[in-house]
Amino acid sequence: MPEMTTPARFLALDALRGLTIAMMILVNTPGSWEFVYPPFMHADWHGCSPTDLVFPFFLFVVGSAMYFSLQKVSMQLSPAIALMVVRRSAIIFVLGLIFNGVLGGWEHLRIMGVLQRIALAYAIAAFIVLSLKRHHVYIIGAFLLVGYWLLLVIGGSDNPFNLTQNIVVKLDVALLGAEHMYNGKGVPFDPEGLLSTLPAVVNVLIGFELTRFLVAQQDRVKSLFILLILGLAGITLGLLWSIGLPINKSLWTSSFVIYSAGYFCIALALFVWLVDIKQFKRLAQPFIIYGSNSIFIYMLAPFWVHAYLFIPVQGESGNFYSALFTWLAQVFPPAMASLVFALLHVLLFWFISLLLYRNKIFIKV
Secondary structure, eight states: OOOOOOOOOOHHHHHHHHHHHHHHHHHHOOSOTTSOOGGGSOOSSSBOOGGGGHHHHHHHHHHHHHHHHHHTTOSSOOHHHHHHHHHHHHHHHHHHHHHHHHHHOSTTOOOOOHHHHHHHHHHHHHHHHHHSOHHHHHHHHHHHHHHHHHHHHHHSOSSTTSTTTSHHHHHHHHHTOGGGSOOTTSSSOOTTOSTTHHHHHHHHHHHHHHHHHHHHOSOHHHHHHHHHHHHHHHHHHHHHHTTTSOOBTTTTOHHHHHHHHHHHHHHHHHHIIIIIISOOHHHHHHHHHHGGGHHHHHHHHHHHHHHGGGSEETTTTEEHHHHHHHHHHTTSOHHHHHHHHHHHHHHHHHHHHHHHHHTTOOOOO
């Protein structure tokens, strides 16, 4: 198979991936879930907080990374490429199962999760872009969003966007079993369910196509303005669509996909301006380092923090996790102490990323 020339990378894309990983650690590692500032919490159901944008942002950068990885080999489907995609997807999915089993227990293993959604969305998106022409990719993306909207409306009951009556939870209960689903809302409902992974595929496709667009552009200032226009259009369309289809991360509604894509375009435009146009590369370098081992760092962080629970500490706290938060809460108000706890771990895992980066260790799947 002939090797293809790797296209020039936008440093903005690499830096934005690192920022996304930092934000994932920030919102997933509070000192106490009882004391969290509202912007760092997910919307309870309908609506969108800044935290709700973090996961779709990561799917966008998965699509971006997919563009470069496929360009290194071939942009046409072949048995070898198909095997590579399936292998990578399977590894990420299995890592997600291990993640859930270690942190949540094996007896009632939660089958879906963040890594599992990444795995499935990546594989489906990869086969779409490898099999179809560019304009057909756009058509498939639109079909997935509109089709998912119709499935929610037709497959639900009188209130198709309700927590317990939507088609997403019905299908997951039937196929996965209630005992193998997320129960954080008090009832079996998986925010990374099977059916709701379909619109998440579009997040990956958008990341892929935005990267294909950026790489082809010679005028980066023009790229900046196009991204801003796309961003404003996405936010506006998402809000208009939310009149008939609420913006909802848990259901991963189509309006949520478009709305989050708008913010991603604006964030990407900001990074293009700072990094690729103004050449503030020192600003970008810490984020590039953070994103250089993204999946590994994402998995390491919760395992590392979970280990604190098994480190005994004398006193009422009982373990290192509670003790560390208690010590911080003696200096800061509870919510601030919880945030400082998270920020300290963002810094810790950046240093781990730096150590790997300097030693040219890049853990890929």
